[in-house]
Amino acid sequence: MRSASIAQVAEHAGVSVATVSRVLNGKQAVKEQTRLRVVESVQAMGYRVNQLARSLRTDESRLLLVMVPDIGNPFYAQIVQGINAAVQDQGYSVLLCETGGDANRERRYFDLLSSRRADGAICLDPYTAQQALHGEALRFPWVACCEFDSQANVPYVGIDNRAAARDAVTYLVGKGHTRIAFLNSDTRFMYASERLQGYIDGLEQAGIAFSADYCLQADSLDFAAGKAAVGRLIALPERPTAVFAVSDTLAIGMLRGLHEAQLRVPDDMAVMGFDDIALAQQTYPALTTVAQPMRKLGEQAARALLKQLDDPLAPTTAVLLPHRLMIRESA
Amino acid sequence: MRSASIAQVAEHAGVSVATVSRVLNGKQAVKEQTRLRVVESVQAMGYRVNQLARSLRTDESRLLLVMVPDIGNPFYAQIVQGINAAVQDQGYSVLLCETGGDANRERRYFDLLSSRRADGAICLDPYTAQQALHGEALRFPWVACCEFDSQANVPYVGIDNRAAARDAVTYLVGKGHTRIAFLNSDTRFMYASERLQGYIDGLEQAGIAFSADYCLQADSLDFAAGKAAVGRLIALPERPTAVFAVSDTLAIGMLRGLHEAQLRVPDDMAVMGFDDIALAQQTYPALTTVAQPMRKLGEQAARALLKQLDDPLAPTTAVLLPHRLMIRESA
DNA sequence: CTGAAAGCGCTAACAC
DNA sequence: GTGTTAGCGCTTTCAG
Numbered sequence: 056m057r058s059a060s061i062a063q064v065a066e067h068a069g070v071s072v073a074t075v076s077r078v079l080n081g082k083q084a085v086k087e088q089t090r091l092r093v094v095e096s097v098q099a100m101g102y103r104v105n106q107l108a109r110s111l112r113t114d115e116s117r118l119l120l121v122m123v124p125d126i127g128n129p130f131y132a133q134i135v136q137g138i139n140a141a142v143q144d145q146g147y148s149v150l151l152c153e154t155g156g157d158a159n160r161e162r163r164y165f166d167l168l169s170s171r172r173a174d175g176a177i178c179l180d181p182y183t184a185q186q187a188l189h190g191e192a193l194r195f196p197w198v199a200c201c202e203f204d205s206q207a208n209v210p211y212v213g214i215d216n217r218a219a220a221r222d223a224v225t226y227l228v229g230k231g232h233t234r235i236a237f238l239n240s241d242t243r244f245m246y247a248s249e250r251l252q253g254y255i256d257g258l259e260q261a262g263i264a265f266s267a268d269y270c271l272q273a274d275s276l277d278f279a280a281g282k283a284a285v286g287r288l289i290a291l292p293e294r295p296t297a298v299f300a301v302s303d304t305l306a307i308g309m310l311r312g313l314h315e316a317q318l319r320v321p322d323d324m325a326v327m328g329f330d331d332i333a334l335a336q337q338t339y340p341a342l343t344t345v346a347q348p349m350r351k352l353g354e355q356a357a358r359a360l361l362k363q364l365d366d367p368l369a370p371t372t373a374v375l376l377p378h379r380l381m382i383r384e385s386a
Numbered sequence: 387m388r389s390a391s392i393a394q395v396a397e398h399a400g401v402s403v404a405t406v407s408r409v410l411n412g413k414q415a416v417k418e419q420t421r422l423r424v425v426e427s428v429q430a431m432g433y434r435v436n437q438l439a440r441s442l443r444t445d446e447s448r449l450l451l452v453m454v455p456d457i458g459n460p461f462y463a464q465i466v467q468g469i470n471a472a473v474q475d476q477g478y479s480v481l482l483c484e485t486g487g488d489a490n491r492e493r494r495y496f497d498l499l500s501s502r503r504a505d506g507a508i509c510l511d512p513y514t515a516q517q518a519l520h521g522e523a524l525r526f527p528w529v530a531c532c533e534f535d536s537q538a539n540v541p542y543v544g545i546d547n548r549a550a551a552r553d554a555v556t557y558l559v560g561k562g563h564t565r566i567a568f569l570n571s572d573t574r575f576m577y578a579s580e581r582l583q584g585y586i587d588g589l590e591q592a593g594i595a596f597s598a599d600y601c602l603q604a605d606s607l608d609f610a611a612g613k614a615a616v617g618r619l620i621a622l623p624e625r626p627t628a629v630f631a632v633s634d635t636l637a638i639g640m641l642r643g644l645h646e647a648q649l650r651v652p653d654d655m656a657v658m659g660f661d662d663i664a665l666a667q668q669t670y671p672a673l674t675t676v677a678q679p680m681r682k683l684g685e686q687a688a689r690a691l692l693k694q695l696d697d698p699l700a701p702t703t704a705v706l707l708p709h710r711l712m713i714r715e716s717a
Numbered sequence: 718c719t720g721a722a723a724g725c726g727c728t729a730a731c732a733c
Numbered sequence: 734g735t736g737t738t739a740g741c742g743c744t745t746t747c748a749g
Contacts (some may be wrong), residue, residue: 058500060726071736076728086734106501106728107442111741116438118503126466126482132458136484139491148494151457151482153466160470163479169389170437171742172449172503201704278668311668333458337609337642339670391742402720407744417718439742442725502726 059100068096079104110171119360120176120197122152122164127365128276128304129332130349131179134200137353138177147174154180159286175364178203178357181244196363200356201347202245210363211373212356216249217256219345219378220299223327224257226343226380227297230327233261236269237296238284238305240276243247250301250329269295273305281308284316289316289324297325303332303344310338310385325386340384348376390431399427410435441502451507451528452690453483453495459607459635460663461680462510463502465531469508476692478505485511499526506695508687509534512575527694532678533576533686541694542704543687547580548587550676550709551630554658555588557674557711558628563656564592567600567626569615569636571607581632581660600626604636608633612639619655628656628717634663634675641669641716646700656717671715679707 061079065072065224070089077083078093085093096102110116121138123131139149150173152164161182167173181204198210227235235258242248251270258265271287273280281304288309290299300306310320318324320340328335331346339340355374362369392410396403401420408414416424427433430447441447452469454462455569462680470480481504483495492513506527512535519581529541558566566589573579580677582601589596603616604611619629619640631637639658641651648656662677686705694700 061728062726072727073737074735077735080728084734089734103497103500105442105726106498106503107438107447108741109728111436111442111743112726112728114741115561125463126457127460127463129458129460130396132456135457136486139484139486143491148491148498149484151484153468153470153480153482155470160479166434167479169434172437172447214723278664282668305699307665308668310633311672313672314670334610334638334665337613337639339642339645341642392744393742403743404720404722404745405718408719411744415718420719435743439725440726443742443744445725460737 059102060105060106061102063091064096064102067100069356077245090108096251097236111358114171114175116172117147118173119147119149119357120152120164120167120173121149122154122176122178122180124156124180125276126151126153128302129334130302130304130330133332133349134353134356136357137350138357139353139356140350141357142361147361154182156180156182158182168197175360179296190254191193196360196367198356198359198363205245208371210359210371212352212359213373214347214352214378215375215376216246217253217346219329220250220253220301221257221260222253222375222378222380223329223345225256225260227325227327227386228257228261228263228297228322229267230297230325230386232295233263234269234293234295234297235263236271236288236291236298237252238271238273238281238288238298238300238309240273240301240305242376247301254299261377268292276302276304278304278308281305281310283308283314285309285312285316287314289318295324297321297327300319301329303330303335303342304345306342306385307334307338310340310342321384321386327386335381336383338385342381343383343386344381346379346381348378351376355377387435387641390433391436393426395427395431395433398431411603416436422639437525440632445502447503447505448478449500449504450478450480450688451483451495451504452480453507453511455485455487455511455606457482459633460665461633461635461661464663464680465510465684465687468681469688470684471681472680472685472688473692475606478692485513487511487513489513495511499528506691508691527691529687529690529694531683536576540691541690541702543683543690544577544704544706545678545683545709546706547577548584550553550660550678551581551582551632552585552588553709553711554593554630554660554676555585556591557713558630558646558656558658558717559588559592559594561628561656561717563626563628564594565600565626565628566594567602567619567622567629569602569604569612569619569629569631569640570630571604571636578632585630599623600666605635607635609635609639609642612636612641613643614639616640616643616647620644620649627656628652628658630658630660634659634661634666634673637667637716638665641673652715652717656661658717662712666712667714669716673712674714674717675712677710677712679709682707
């Protein structure tokens with residue numbers, strides 16, 4: 056059952072399609088009397104705009120893509136909320152695309168751009184950003200958020216990961232720790248390599264020798280990966296007294312792992328996370344972490360995209376938002 | 387910079403648009419030689435299908451909507467993963483819509499259906515389901531998952547909430563508890579009212595009198611709401627020895643709240659959750675809960691939607707998947 | 718096997 | 734103010 060078209064409404068109201076279109080869009084003047092007639096017909100027939108046709112004609116969809124690697128990671132949820140908030144009264148809707156790090160799906164979603172079904176994208180996903188370099192993605196309006204390929208010339212919104220990690224380590228050092236381990240994820244990710252740098256900076260600044268042994272790698276960011284890393288952590292020859300994880304999810308997994316290994320946090324092992332997801336306040340012990348302004352990151356990213364949509368030739372900008380140490384119980 | 391159209395490709399290849407269309411769709415026979423010429427031109431010009439035009443013509447978008455109230459709730463993440471898995475090799479892509487319980491946004495997203503930009507929807511969101519009754523949503527293919535309006539005649543996938551809650555209470559009773567509190571959310575939600583019923587069933591079955599005092603209400607499902615409820619819980623005249631929460635997030639918040647109140651779990655207060663989100667294994671103490679088969683729920687919902695898309699006149703069905711008790715440390 | 722042409726529903730000149 | 738009409742880019746008869 057196809058819904059009514061503009062032509063049928065026009066007929067019903069005894070006017071031309073152009074007139075119907077005019078009252079629908081409300082931009083041009085229409086005599087109040089005819090307007091009323093049209094509105095009536097629209098309701099009578101349960102007419103709904105066919106956005107496909109409209110978009111085909113106007114070449115804009117008023118839809119924005121947000122590509123996230125994994126919606127299971129609470130870190131992204133708040134960013135998305137920020138985006139939604141910033142975009143909402145601008146007449147745009149947000150479509151979330153979970154890529155799962157799967158290049159195929161990423162491609163498919165990016166195709167929504169090239170196939171004109173979305174006007175622009177915000178990408179929280181590293182692989183896609185990298186593809187952009189090699190592909191034609193650059194021709195479309197999009198902005199990278201939190202993670203990007205430094206060689207892609209694209210607007211970027213994030214934090215100073217290096218400084219943030221350095222601050223974390225400095226805090227730990229201030230607490231008297233000298234044997235500080237680092238639980239990182241894949242350093243192909245920009246944030247991971249930057250935070251590694253910051254970790255090294257922090258150590259160096261304190262005159263502590265860097266040891267590769269103390270750098271652990273997790274193969275994902277979920278709780279389980281954090282828990283799994285504990286075994287390696289406590290088996291280290293000179294057991295560290297503190298560990299800094301690149302994400303709260305990892306850190307929280309470690310909390311549990313340490314508990315099972317009968318180690319007390321922070322006395323036997325201090326634990327520090329990164330992100331400050333909502334859960335960080337709820338763990339036992341509550342997680343000390345470095346906070347990213349998730350909501351603001353989302354808002355800024357949205358604003359950057361909107362700006363680019365408005366003026367496609369605007370210069371590419373990068374904005375770094377401030378981070379903040381959240382001292383709680385775990386370190 | 388508009389991308390190439392089918393007409394330009396046709397010209398470039400020296401064939402008609404019809405022929406180009408045919409090789410693009412691969413359904414009809416085209417002489418191998420011409421096919422090659424066309425394919426070459428397509429690549430040469432970097433041609434991409436304009437899906438708007440195609441959808442306008444064919445009246446299908448190959449896009450599916452998934453409407454979730456809150457992607458910050460990890461419960462939904464796994465369901466979405468199940469949906470993605472089931473849909474992926476069927477040539478459909480999933481678009482996630484976070485409604486935030488905001489009726490306006492829900493409306494806007496549902497409009498994607500009526501405006502032909504999506505072929506169908508899976509709705510995890512109660513309000514929308516209710517609106518469906520009054521609106522025209524019934525004309526479009528969609529299925530409700532986990533939560534729905536019992537009066538809406540729409541395919542439904544979920545679990546037997548009442549039996550599941552009863553089982554939880556029965557387990558608690560078996561552990562010797564007789565003063566069992568219940569932390570519920572708004573009973574306008576179907577799952578909430580059903581689980582309340584189950585809680586009552588469980589009590590009754592054990593010959594324990596139901597007391598409204600023991601029924602707490604949280605105003606949201608997040609950790610903070612759970613933590614906030616602890617104050618009311620422990621202030622209860624005859625303090626309960628166990629509490630059953632309608633969601634893991636709530637239960638985990640309570641874990642923290644109880645810790646701050648210096649109460650030990652499960653000795654001073656047993657805590658039981660609902661859902662079995664990934665985090666439930668990571669808390670301290672690890673959460674005893676009733677597991678929903680999230681992934682399967684998503685898969686089934688997707689399958690139901692696909693079926694309906696395939697045969698719009700297929701009868702409305704409801705499928706209930708089995709739940710399972712996960713005994714861990716907190717109760 | 719291939720081409721011409723109609724038309725999906727809409728907007729935007731352009732006329733009146 | 735309002736109507737006529739030409740497309741947006743595609744698929745799909747219908748001829749050949």
